[in-house]
Amino acid sequence: MGSCGRSYSLSVKQRDTIAAALPVQDHWLSMSNLDLLLPPLDVGVFFCYKKSPIPHEDSITTPVNLIKKSLAQALAPFYPFAGEVVQNSHGEPELLCNNRGVDFIHAQADVELKNIDLYHPDDSVERKLVPLKKRGVLTVQVTELNCGGLVIGCTFDHRIGDAYSINMFLTAWTEISRSRPISCLPSFRRSMVNPRRPPLMDTVYDSLFVPVSSLPPPRSYLPTNPLVSRIYYIQAKDIDQLQSNSSFNGNPKRSKLLSFIAFLWKIIAECDDGFETCKMGVVVDGRERLEQVNFDKLSLTNTKCFSMQNYFGNVLSIPYGEANSGELKEMALSQVAEMVYKFVSPAMTEEHFRGLIDWVELHRPEPAVAKIYTKTEETDGEAVVVSSGQRFPVESVDFGWGRPDFGSYHFPWGGQTGYVMPMPSVKKNGDWIVYMHLLEKHLDLVETKGRKVFKPLSPSYIGF
Incomplete structure (x- = not known):
């Protein structure tokens, strides 16, 4: 019947690096002054599905493959997520948009969704269903559960964007997965939040x-x-x-x-x-x-x-x-x-x-x-x-x-x-x-x- 509650076993089936589907020329993207107010913090989100589609035996379009393919496509307009944060000569963080890719984890958990104790997420979600980000800007984990359940967990570098920005990306990612046009294309135009000249104290x-x-x-x-x-x-x-x-x-x-x-x-x-x-x-x-x-x-x-x-x-x-x-x-x-x-x-x-x-x-x-x-x-x-x-x-x-x-x-x-x-x-x-x-x-x-x-x-x- 599998594990129950806060404690259950989880195994990694595969690790990949997902790069943007379209080529991205290496370039620098500066942090805005408002980005610089954020210390190095990671924020996670997760989504639980009781059932995901079961492909035919000869089908390669599994839910995990669909998620990976649409992620690669979403990283084209949201290319900073495929980059990394580095320090410039002033010691300030900057985005190197080099398409190093997103760490992607495919995992299996020996538990049914109904038995995961979401009331205590430190035990049941932290570093299990929501992955630890070790490098880059974004890490994604897809965890298959017993009885066909599925959990998608993501960990983002908060310095890159706030909750509004993350929501924009998540919506676009799923629109691409359903072969729909992106409803809100991102703008990285830092001039929209430039300081005044001269700045006022x-x-x-x-x-x-x-x-x-x-x-x-x-x-x-x-x-x-x-x-x-x-x-x-x-x-x-x-x-x-x-x-x-x-x-x-x-x-x-x-x-x-x-x-x-x-x-x-x-x-x-x-x-x-x-x-x-x-x-x-x-x-x-x-x-x-x-x-x-x-x-x-x-x-x-x-x-x-x-x-x-x-x-x-x-x-x-x-x-x-x-x-x-x-x-x-x-x-x-x-x-x-x-x-x-x-x-x-x-x-x-x-x-x-x-x-x-x-x-x-x-x-x-x-x-x-x-x-x-x-x-x-x-x-x-x-x-x-x-x-x-x-x-x-x-x-x-x-x-x-x-x-x-x-x-x-x-x-x-x-x-x-x-x-x-x-x-x-x-x-x-x-x-x-x-x-x-x-x-x-x-x-x-x-x-x-x-x-x-x-x-x-x-x-x-x-x-x-």
Whole structure:
């Protein structure tokens, strides 16, 4: 019957390197200033299929071969994924687009999909279904399961692109697999996020980002407890209730995501760990904020191909708020939602991202990092960052045999700041899937204080 739960055996059947199907002339692609804010981090995604097509005995078009062929074709327009990151003479990372290829692993797991414990992804997914990237920019693994199930896992270098960029690639890859035209061709035009000349200095960014050289050396008192990953689901009715509560008593109607963030912040504040404050950060995508200004400045007939919606790279900022834990516990959800809105809204402008690009330019080649990811003082409270995964294209990742039965990001990034990403459920009923990478004490609070909202992911919920 095979293994069950978190532990099962996995064997590698074949390793390959998949290069772009079309020749790519070696060239350099610089990182944008916004790319340079990302440290070397890898982010994973995985998609589970209960059944993949069983080819005829004389057929060579197996699911694995189809995935490999379409990957080679997708790497032609998305050629940076077939390259590698190297340092330039200034010590900054750059992309060498040399078509070295993508490491591809074909594996077999002695387990049925219904028996994989996705609620504990550190045990069941990490380095099993989502591969460790040892080199290059992207690693792909296709794992065949007992009873015809299939899992596709990918690990990307976050410095190359954000979640929006990864989603763009995944959608195009599956469109190619189904012999359809690519709906969104990538643009690597770095001029769309160039600094102004001369760049403008604004010290407001000193509170959000910090040069690495100004950080104190690691100290022994800093916590070393590893963060733990869990996957939950939230029913649509509970999301609606959070939104209703955050907009209570005449307060402005807040978005579902903002209401969720406020609720999570209140839960984290319940932690009796001796810290007086706790921080909440929110990842903001700047594409929509930079869109109009690029249209205005381009006197071209066809500006569509230069749209920020096609831009491939990182276009992120991470504003955050810090509040007294005791006060957070006593505040109404609507009041906490108002606090979240106040620290997020200044980052949701074109000027914020233009200023951030300039700030990086004025500090280069000194690397910088988002301040919420740093913990420099013994009295610093715990911090959590929420990144919206509502654009996660789980319904679109159809290679020709149907959409996934489940999909999720997987981002055990290794720092001490928690990371949370809510995504739409493949059920298409308004439910959310929530990936959490938090300290165990915070997960305990999620499962006690938030137990009516956060439900541990189970095979029965997914329909396995």
